[in-house]
Amino acid sequence: xxxxxxxxxxxxxxxxxxxxxxxxxxxxxxxxxxxxxxxxxxxxxxxxxxxxxxxxxxxxxxxxxxxxxxxxxxxxxxxxxxxxxxxxxxxxxxxxxxxxxxxxxxxxxxxxxxxxxxxxxxxxxxxxxxxxxxxxxxxxxxxxxxxxxxxxxxxxxxxxxxxxxxxxxxxxxxxxxxxxxxxxxxxxxxxxxxxxxxxxxxxxxxxxxxxxxxxxxxxxxxxxxxxxxxxxxxxxxxxxxxxxxxxxxxxxxxxxxxxxxxxxxxxxxxxxxxxxxxxxxxxxxxxxxxxxxxxxxxxxxx
Amino acid sequence: xxxxxxxxxxxxxxxxxxxxxxxxxxxxxxxxxxxxxxxxxxxxxxxxxxxxxxxxxxxxxxxxxxxxxxxxxxxxxxxxxxxxxxxxxxxxxxxxxxxxxxxxxxxxxxxxxxxxxxxxxxxxxxxxxxxxxxxxxxxxxxxxxxxxxxxxxxxxxxxxxxxxxxxxxxxxxxxxxxxxxxxxxxxxxxxxxxxxxxxxxxxxxxxxxxxxxxxxxxxxxxxxxxxxxxxxxxxxxxxxxxxxxxxxxxxxxxxxxxxxxxxxxxxxxxxxxxxxxxxxxxxxxxxxxxxxxxxxxxxxxxxxxxxxxxxxxxxxxxxxxxxxxxxxxxxxxxxxxxxxxxxxxxxxxx
Amino acid sequence: xxxxxxxxxxxxxxxxxxxxxxxxxxxxxxxxxxxxxxxxxxxxxxxxxxxxxxxxxxxxxxxxxxxxxxxxxxxxxxxxxxxxxxxxxxxxxxxxxxxxxxxxxxxxxxxxxxxxxxxxxxxxxxxxxxxxxxxxxxxxxxxxxxxxxxxxxxxxxxxxxxxxxxxxxxxxxxxxxxxxxxxxxxxxxxxxxxxxxxxxxxxxxxxxxxxxxxxxxxxxxxxxxxxxxxxxxxxxxxxxxxxxxx
Numbered sequence: 001x002x003x004x005x006x007x008x009x010x011x012x013x014x015x016x017x018x019x020x021x022x023x024x025x026x027x028x029x030x031x032x033x034x035x036x037x038x039x040x041x042x043x044x045x046x047x048x049x050x051x052x053x054x055x056x057x058x059x060x061x062x063x064x065x066x067x068x069x070x071x072x073x074x075x076x077x078x079x080x081x082x083x084x085x086x087x088x089x090x091x092x093x094x095x096x097x098x099x100x101x102x103x104x105x106x107x108x109x110x111x112x113x114x115x116x117x118x119x120x121x122x123x124x125x126x127x128x129x130x131x132x133x134x135x136x137x138x139x140x141x142x143x144x145x146x147x148x149x150x151x152x153x154x155x156x157x158x159x160x161x162x163x164x165x166x167x168x169x170x171x172x173x174x175x176x177x178x179x180x181x182x183x184x185x186x187x188x189x190x191x192x193x194x195x196x197x198x199x200x201x202x203x204x205x206x207x208x209x210x211x212x213x214x215x216x217x218x219x220x221x222x223x224x225x226x227x228x229x230x231x232x233x234x235x236x237x238x239x240x241x242x243x244x245x246x247x248x249x250x251x252x253x254x255x256x257x258x259x260x261x262x263x264x265x266x267x268x269x270x271x272x273x274x275x276x277x278x279x280x281x282x283x284x285x286x287x288x289x290x291x292x293x294x295x296x297x298x299x300x301x302x
Numbered sequence: 303x304x305x306x307x308x309x310x311x312x313x314x315x316x317x318x319x320x321x322x323x324x325x326x327x328x329x330x331x332x333x334x335x336x337x338x339x340x341x342x343x344x345x346x347x348x349x350x351x352x353x354x355x356x357x358x359x360x361x362x363x364x365x366x367x368x369x370x371x372x373x374x375x376x377x378x379x380x381x382x383x384x385x386x387x388x389x390x391x392x393x394x395x396x397x398x399x400x401x402x403x404x405x406x407x408x409x410x411x412x413x414x415x416x417x418x419x420x421x422x423x424x425x426x427x428x429x430x431x432x433x434x435x436x437x438x439x440x441x442x443x444x445x446x447x448x449x450x451x452x453x454x455x456x457x458x459x460x461x462x463x464x465x466x467x468x469x470x471x472x473x474x475x476x477x478x479x480x481x482x483x484x485x486x487x488x489x490x491x492x493x494x495x496x497x498x499x500x501x502x503x504x505x506x507x508x509x510x511x512x513x514x515x516x517x518x519x520x521x522x523x524x525x526x527x528x529x530x531x532x533x534x535x536x537x538x539x540x541x542x543x544x545x546x547x548x549x550x551x552x553x554x555x556x557x558x559x560x561x562x563x564x565x566x567x568x569x570x571x572x573x574x575x576x577x578x579x580x581x582x583x584x585x586x587x588x589x590x591x592x593x594x595x596x597x598x599x600x601x602x603x604x605x606x607x608x609x610x611x612x613x614x615x616x617x618x619x620x621x622x623x624x625x626x627x628x629x630x631x632x633x634x635x636x637x638x639x640x641x642x643x644x645x646x647x648x649x650x651x652x
Numbered sequence: 653x654x655x656x657x658x659x660x661x662x663x664x665x666x667x668x669x670x671x672x673x674x675x676x677x678x679x680x681x682x683x684x685x686x687x688x689x690x691x692x693x694x695x696x697x698x699x700x701x702x703x704x705x706x707x708x709x710x711x712x713x714x715x716x717x718x719x720x721x722x723x724x725x726x727x728x729x730x731x732x733x734x735x736x737x738x739x740x741x742x743x744x745x746x747x748x749x750x751x752x753x754x755x756x757x758x759x760x761x762x763x764x765x766x767x768x769x770x771x772x773x774x775x776x777x778x779x780x781x782x783x784x785x786x787x788x789x790x791x792x793x794x795x796x797x798x799x800x801x802x803x804x805x806x807x808x809x810x811x812x813x814x815x816x817x818x819x820x821x822x823x824x825x826x827x828x829x830x831x832x833x834x835x836x837x838x839x840x841x842x843x844x845x846x847x848x849x850x851x852x853x854x855x856x857x858x859x860x861x862x863x864x865x866x867x868x869x870x871x872x873x874x875x876x877x878x879x880x881x882x883x884x885x886x887x888x889x890x891x892x893x894x895x896x897x898x
Contacts, residue, residue, distance in 0.1 A: 123606075277446065277450055284442045501764065501766070501769060518733070518740075
């Protein structure tokens with residue numbers, strides 16, 4: 001561990017750039033998934049434990065489109081987003097609708113069940129091998145070969161920003177976006193004003209699924225997908241939202257990018273086998289930290 | 303009276319069936335032993351879950367912790383643990399009956415005590431969180447344990463610990479394991495049965511129904527929460543210890559901390575049978591285990607999908623579980639009075 | 653020494669100064685009232701006293717002991733109980749059990765908690781249920797009672813806890829007029845027969861004038877006036893505060 005640390009500090013500090021860039025690129029995707037989670041959470045008070053599985057599902061869909069129909073992943077992304085949107089709507093109408101009004105453990109377990117079904121279905125459909133969606137771009141090298149960045153990562157980063165921007169603009173300007181924000185503030189008042197909250201909820205959940213699908217497509221392009229990689233993604237999204245707090249978009253961005261960096265650095269310095277432990281460990285840390293924060297105001301983490 | 307006699311007959315028959323089972327169905331001793339373990343899982347989950355309203359997704363942590371504690375204590379009686387685990391299973395302890403049972407007993411006691419201490423320490427932190435945060439937090443603890451134990455060399459890291467070899471024949475060991483699980487399950491049932499009839503039982507129900515109200519009435523909520531979880535941890539730890547011995551080795555991912563199998567089964571079984579009731583977890587565990595044993599191998603990969611669907615259906619459409627449903631249909635059987643006549647002479651009668 | 657001494661308490665909520673330099677006394681054995689138009693800070697003061705949130709500055713003493721840094725359960729165990737405006741009871745238990753769980757835990761040792769309820773406990777519970785007129789409904793699930801009945805149950809539960817003082821948050825809110833008289837009557841009896849000090853927030857003027865011996869009036873976060881009911885009723889400042897309450 002100290003050897004790795006010395007590489008970063010003294011021997012080849014340029015390597016920090018590598019970790020930094022990698023962290024940013026993957027962190028941007030984390031931000032997307034976290035945003036979707038916060039959206040559903042804020043609007044319907046449903047903590048979607050299936051978030052990570054939706055991401056992976058998006059990844060597999062884009063891979064499948066490339067594998068079966070030869071569609072390039074970047075072109076496949078919007079298609080996947082639409083497919084996932086429909087999937088999310090379907091899930092809302094069949095399951096989520098019934099748990100929105102119930103206690104929180106119900107929605108937690110229900111979405112957990114959905115996640116379980118999704119990841120198992122993916123396993124059955126695609127097998128347990130790890131996959132990537134090949135976008136066929138090259139690799140750029142900087143600093144005399146010390147820093148290498150696959151071109152697709154830059155593209156993915158740009159796409160992530162584009163996606164995030166579009167969603168934010170949508171939420172601000174479109175009628176549905178405004179309806180969603182109104183509902184999240186006060187559902188009853190929204191209903192009284194004539195907003196069809198059922199439709200808003202369905203749309204929100206579907207939108208989240210679409211965001212996850214897009215994020216998953218990016219994951220497939222620049223990282224790896226595997227049927228059981230969903231849970232870590234769910235945990236990451238949850239860590240980011242808990243650390244930043246609902247409705248704190250800049251916080252989500254910072255936390256998401258920060259998490260990406262943290263993972264890259266811990267993976268390099270402490271060792272790749274600790275990467276999972278870092279993610280899960282951060283979850284416990286963030287929850288405890290939040291609890292201490294609230295205790296100062298004599299509130300409880302609900 | 304009639305009811306008391308019926309209940310006594312029920313208990314006696316279960317006891318008799320439990321004792322007779324391994325002799326009547328010698329080919330299924332392992333499966334029936336597992337049934338008792340599943341019943342223990344469901345009962346212990348429900349103490350903090352259905353009865354107290356703190357739904358933990360990480361109770362499996364105590365199962366694994368108990369397993370490791372017991373293994374380490376047992377081995378340390380005979381040899382240096384670090385050297386033993388460094389041999390990565392190459393060197394297995396062969397003991398005679400006396401040594402084996404003595405060390406197993408020591409391990410069992412250590413696991414129970416150790417898990418209670420862990421429950422209190424962990425609980426002080428975890429119980430500051432409510433609802434879904436508690437669920438996710440406990441899940442995080444279990445997942446963390448899984449990862450951390452995989453990297454901890456003292457306990458064998460990813461390879462784990464090879465357990466001492468049982469001094470007798472495998473058939474005999476199965477019976478001993480069976481007796482262990484049966485005894486533990488009975489002890490767990492009797493303990494919670496008693497607990498739920500005391501002031502403590504009422505207190506944890508109050509915490510479930512309205513924790514803020516309970517606090518406003520001066521109840522030591524943290525104290526009760528810790529006791530409740532400690533009881534769960536006590537039995538789970540010992541169950542883990544026995545499981546480790548039975549499996550022959552203790553490994554962090556699949557044996558000690560199987561979060562997505564046993565860890566989730568605990569919750570599913572209690573919900574299925576009816577959380578917050580005494581018999582609910584027992585019934586839920588029995589039905590779940592039997593169906594699982596029968597269908598698992600036939601479903602060829604679809605069993606997890608089936609499990610997910612079961613969770614969804616149970617949670618969304620059948621929340622009260624079997625016992626809950628029974629209580630709704632026949633409330634008189636449970637001493638619950640339901641007013642069927644509407645209160646017209648409303649408030650003045652009051 | 654008053655039972656509760658509030659001195660110069662201030663509390664702000666996200667930019668709004670809910671309580672500004674408020675001082676008041678709650679005399680032992682008496683019934684004290686707190687009134688004020690909406691937004692005057694009554695609830696904030698109430699919550700500060702019972703420990704629901706910390707205060708920004710000032711001091712709150714209960715029986716000469718500083719409680720502003722204590723938490724709700726600690727204060728409750730000292731003998732100060734509160735009722736909730738929305739009326740909180742344990743919905744999934746029957747009335748008797750609601751009463752039993754309300755027994756004072758401050759006086760219970762470890763082994764008593766692991767023991768079963770005694771016949772005495774049940775007798776006391778049923779006696780208090782009868783006091784509030786819920787004896788006939790004692791085996792029903794508390795969640796199935798009507799709102800008014802739940803309010804009475806909550807009151808009985810508070811009595812079961814042997815409090816020294818009971819703080820009531822708008823006890824007659826949401827109850828039909830016929831029940832109100834019964835409630836006032838029982839509050840007075842609890843005060844006179846059981847010796848429980850009462851501190852009541854109320855909006856219903858008729859009720860508070862009838863019930864309290866000393867009344868405090870808050871307006872815009874500050875203490876406006878205090879005195880006997882007749883004095884308060886005719887105090888021009890109080891009348892202005894209510895009429896011009898914008």
